[in-house]
Amino acid sequence: KLIKTKMTLKAEVEKLAIAAKQTRDRVDSVQAAAHEDRRIVANLRKQVEQLTDKVTNMEDRSRRNNVQLVGLPKGVEGSNPAGFLRANLSKWIPALKGRGIEIERAHRVYDGRKSNSKRPRTFIFRVLRWQDRSAILKGARQAYLEKYTQDNVTLLFFPDFSPATSARRRSLKPVLWRVTALGLRPFLIYPAIIQLRHNGEQMIFDSSQKAEDFISSLPQKHLNCPGEEYNNVDMDI
Missing domain, CATH: 3.30.70.1820 (L1 transposable element, RRM domain)
Incomplete structure (x- = not known):
């Protein structure tokens, strides 16, 4: 009877081991599929961004004049x-x-x-x-x-410009105002890049954060409300 019980337990353990392996295999398969899905989504997202940039560029070109x-x-x-x-x-x-x-x-x-x-x-x-x-x-x-x-x-x-480019350029207005208020003359390059000259050095910022970091490193003057002075910022054309 004891031998029979051991054999039964052994069979059950073997069944559990097989079931566990099957579960691991399924989990591995699901993880592999999820990884592939993420890769595909990332590639599709990149393609969408590229196509969006291309459409935006085409629209900007159509508005060139x-x-x-x-x-x-x-x-x-x-x-x-x-x-x-x-x-x-x-x-x-x-x-x-x-x-x-x-x-x-x-x-x-x-x-x-x-x-x-x-x-x-x-x-x-x-x-x-x-x-x-x-x-x-x-x-x-x-x-x-x-x-x-x-x-x-x-x-x-x-x-x-296209709505997308206009939105990017508008997002830089607070930074351009701060730079102008500090006595510098910024130049806004297409599509939305800030260029200025400081102490004889030409500087380019492709994001508002980089420009903000630069401004924070300068001695701060009293900043007056610019009103419509933003129109004095040089725009690339």
Whole structure:
């Protein structure tokens, strides 16, 4: 009887050992599959990021000749916005006098605000030549602040980028303000890179954190509210 019991126990132990091995094999298989799934997901995520970057770059290129005009009072452009701009650009930006700028199209853009908002919608226009866009933005920085004389409102000119690139550039505004308030002149390079010169050395920051770390290492001056001074920051075009 004792021998029979031992044989029974041995058989049960062997069954348990087999079951345990099968369980380990299944766990190993699941872990291997999970590892492969993670690898596939990582590759897909990388591909999505690459495709997103490519689409963003293509959209930015399609907007290469566009200029955003902020602050223009509602309706002053009348029924011929392109003609209105041709007649007034050199008045707002003296550097454009004598330059025959060809404007392909111009229109207001919907930005999500309520129709009864007091702030006028952004005005976007497209010039025929990239060199003219460059001249407009450069001249606007030199002529800052531009005024629309009839209502004495400030006009601001900006490059036009895709929503993704615009969001990245907007995220740098607090850092650009701090750098400008410290007496430095930052330059914002496409797509969203800060470049400046300090003590004769050219410095480049590809993230706001790196720029913040640099600012923290400098003697801190009193920082005044910049208002619209952000428009004085040099933008790549």
